[in-house]
Amino acid sequence: MTEPLIYDLGAPGRRAVRMPESDVPLTEIPALMVRDELNLPEVSEIDVVRHYTRLSGLNHSIDKGFYPLGSCTMKYNPRINEDVARLPGFAGIHPLQDEETIQGALFLTFVLQEWLKEIGGFSGASLQPAAGAHGEFAGILMMRAYHLDRGDTKRSKILIPDSAHGTNPASTTMSGLQVVEIPSDERGNVDLESLRAACDDTVVGLMITNPNTLGLFEEQIEAVVRLIQNCGGLVYGDGANMNALLGVARPGELGFDVMHYNLHKTFGTPHGGGGPGSGPVGVSERLIPFLPGPIVETTQPGEGNDWEERPHHRLVMPEKSIGRMTAFYGQFSVLVRAYTYIRMHGPEGMRRIAEHAVLNANYLQALVSKIFPIPFGNRACMHEFVAEGKVEGSDVRALDIAKRLMDFGFHPPTNYFPLIVHEALMIEPTETESKQTLDRFARALADIAREAVQDPDSLFTAPHSTPIARLDEVKAAKDLVICRWGQSE
Ligand SMILES: *Cc1c(COP(=O)(O)O)cnc(C)c1O
Numbered sequence: 466m467t468e469p470l471i472y473d474l475g476a477p478g479r480r481a482v483r484m485p486e487s488d489v490p491l492t493e494i495p496a497l498m499v500r501d502e503l504n505l506p507e508v509s510e511i512d513v514v515r516h517y518t519r520l521s522g523l524n525h526s527i528d529k530g531f532y533p534l535g536s537c538t539m540k541y542n543p544r545i546n547e548d549v550a551r552l553p554g555f556a557g558i559h560p561l562q563d564e565e566t567i568q569g570a571l572f573l574t575f576v577l578q579e580w581l582k583e584i585g586g587f588s589g590a591s592l593q594p595a596a597g598a599h600g601e602f603a604g605i606l607m608m609r610a611y612h613l614d615r616g617d618t619k620r621s622k623i624l625i626p627d628s629a630h631g632t633n634p635a636s637t638t639m640s641g642l643q644v645v646e647i648p649s650d651e652r653g654n655v656d657l658e659s660l661r662a663a664c665d666d667t668v669v670g671l672m673i674t675n676p677n678t679l680g681l682f683e684e685q686i687e688a689v690v691r692l693i694q695n696c697g698g699l700v701y702g703d704g705a706n707m708n709a710l711l712g713v714a715r716p717g718e719l720g721f722d723v724m725h726y727n728l729h730k731t732f733g734t735p736h737g738g739g740g741p742g743s744g745p746v747g748v749s750e751r752l753i754p755f756l757p758g759p760i761v762e763t764t765q766p767g768e769g770n771d772w773e774e775r776p777h778h779r780l781v782m783p784e785k786s787i788g789r790m791t792a793f794y795g796q797f798s799v800l801v802r803a804y805t806y807i808r809m810h811g812p813e814g815m816r817r818i819a820e821h822a823v824l825n826a827n828y829l830q831a832l833v834s835k836i837f838p839i840p841f842g843n844r845a846c847m848h849e850f851v852a853e854g855k856v857e858g859s860d861v862r863a864l865d866i867a868k869r870l871m872d873f874g875f876h877p878p879t880n881y882f883p884l885i886v887h888e889a890l891m892i893e894p895t896e897t898e899s900k901q902t903l904d905r906f907a908r909a910l911a912d913i914a915r916e917a918v919q920d921p922d923s924l925f926t927a928p929h930s931t932p933i934a935r936l937d938e939v940k941a942a943k944d945l946v947i948c949r950w951g952q953s954e
Contacts, residue, residue: 471516475506481513497870507954510536523932525876531830531902533848535879535891536630536678538708538730545809546733546802555801559791564779571778574794575761575850577804578745584807584815585704585724586679586715587747591783592800593757593790600725601636601672606787607723607755608670609697609746613661614755614785617697620669623695626655627885628677630703642669649885653681653688653841665691668728670699670722676706678883678891680826680849691721699752701749707731708895709823709847712816722749728796732803743799757790758782819894825903829894832907836914851886861918861924863888866913868935873909910937 508516516665525532528896532539548557558567578590596599605623612620623637626647645663651655655673671693675683683689693700702716702724708731710716715726728743729736736742748756757782780794810818825848830850834842837852867877867890879891894903916923928935 467841471506471508471512474516475508477507479507479509479512481508481510483943496620503900514835525871526811529896530874530876531898532876533878533892533894533906535851535893536705536882537736537879538705538727538848538893538895539736540708540733540874540895541897542733543737543809544719546805549708549805550801551797555798556671557756560797566613567670568778570797571761571780572776573804574664574774574797574800575763575778577807578761580807581745581747582806584711584715585707585726585747586717586719587648588717588750589753589756589760590743590745590747591756591758591760591790592743592761592795594725594746595702595746595791595796596624596742596771597725597727597730597744598632598636599790600727600746601701601703602639603632603744603746603757603787603790604701604723604725605637605640605669605672607746607752607757608701609642610755610785610787611699612669620698622668623662623701624668624671624698625662626673626677628653628655628679628681628883629672629674630678630705631882633672633674633703634691637672649677649679650670652684652844653677653679654684655872657685657692660692662716664696664698667695668696668698670701671702672701674703674706675716675890676709679851679886680709680846680891680893681841681844682820682847683910687717694720695758706828706848709819712812714820717747722752723747727798728803733806734799734802741796741799742804743796744919745795754783754785755787756783757788758786759794782806783840807828818896819848822894825896825898828852828900829892829903829907832903833892833910836910837890837908848895849891851883852890852892853886854880854888854890856914856917858919861917861921863890865924865927866890867919868908869916869924870909871915871928872930873912875906888929 467913472643477558478484527541528940533580556567558570564571564924574592578592582588594603621642622645624645625633625637626649637644641918647658647659648665673683673689677683690700699722700720701723704716704724705727707726715729725744725746728734728745733928749822759782761778762781763776763778765918826846826848830842830846833839833852839850839852849866852868881889882891885890926935
């Protein structure tokens with residue numbers, strides 16, 4: 466039996482709220498702003514509550530079940546983050562308030578900057594960018610500004626390995642620079658010969674995702690960094706995969722000049738549905754003047770941890786700043802959640818996050834390797850791994866396997882990415898899942914692989930248990946039809 470949709474629930478004249486009598490003079494709304502073709506439902510409060518409660522359960526979410534979407538770090542978001550973000554002192558402040566009245570918020574911002582510097586091994590940080598890709602864009606603009614500031618005007622290329630995340634070439638192109646793709650070698654590392662051949666005095670820098678999108682740590686990272694530095698380039702690290710490195714390795718110490726963090730992945734703040742995210746950048750000494758601003762400075766550095774006690778903070782624009790990335794101070798409520806997350810875990814906890822993320826991924830990789838081929842599976846993975854969605858004796862594809870997983874109550878892994886693996890299924894369990902969940906997931910994959918041979922149609926026509934059956938994904942994106950909030954077609 467299908468539940469009634471909101472249009473069926475409504476009736477003419479039904480109301481959820483009654484407005485008070487107006488105590489200000491009435492005025493005409495300009496005709497231009499009034500539409501009468503809108504057919505809006507007329508409903509009571511409980512109709513609305515039931516409608517949205519029903520909708521909230523239709524989608525899969527991390528709160529409903531396992532979400533091994535590779536390269537997205539869909540970890541559990543602790544509820545204490547939400548409690549702290551809702552404290553009136555944080556939730557109620559206005560971005561135009563005087564600095565003197567928001568010292569607590571500036572303190573939190575300052576401390577988070579300091580922690581991110583510490584975690585990544587960087588000398589400066591800005592919390593301005595509002596997403597990972599936004600941080601990449603900021604980083605590329607800083608690298609470009611750095612060369613131009615030195616009068617080095619012939620540099621126009623960014624080298625990007627083919628194992629990079631798709632946003633890397635996109636942000637480079639948006640900045641007006643040219644992308645040069647560098648192939649991977651047979652172990653999944655950057656091919657050093659190709660990199661050497663591409664290095665010259667027209668290179669702005671390298672943009673590298675480490676661990677890369679195969680979930681592999683770049684084994685020759687020091688040689689890679691040296692090659693780039695030798696031709697005068699800078700190194701951009703895509704830090705979205707910091708879940709694997711927290712408390713273990715610091716990219717700044719490897720010679721990276723700039724890196725973005727994804728607070729909404731690594732640092733336990735919610736994401737999905739387009740945001741809100743946050744993509745702060747950490748930088749080496751030479752890029753500090755170019756940081757997007759404003760950033761927070763303390764005017765009383767004090768001794769040791771003294772700045773934690775009674776500091777005074779102010780907003781400053783770095784000397785040669787590339788400018789603002791957002792209208793005000795970044796995604797403040799996300800910053801509060803990330804602060805809470807780091808404070809709750811402490812330095813030891815940070816390291817345990819990475820250890821468990823890597824342990825979980827390797828455990829699952831070992832289970833999955835008995836079911837599907839794993840192209841680079843002859844080495845330990847970091848926080849994620851990529852399997853090939855192929856089954857001998859069947860012509861099912863990765864997409865069919867991904868769709869069928871939904872019937873087992875799991876969100877599908879990322880599929881058809883990275884492009885260097887055909888029929889890619891990119892799986893990231895994260896550290897917050899139990900062994901029992903990982904076992905259950907592997908059993909579902911094994912069942913699906915069996916079905917692929919015995920009853921392939923159940924895969925081709927999957928999913929069967931979701932509110933909407935399989936979509937034509939291209940048509941759904943190009944010819945989007947949204948039923949008016951829940952109205953049947
Ligand atoms: C998610 C991700 C990004 C982009 O981050 P957004 O916040 O989605 O813009 C970039 N690189 C890698 C490796 C990622 O996983």
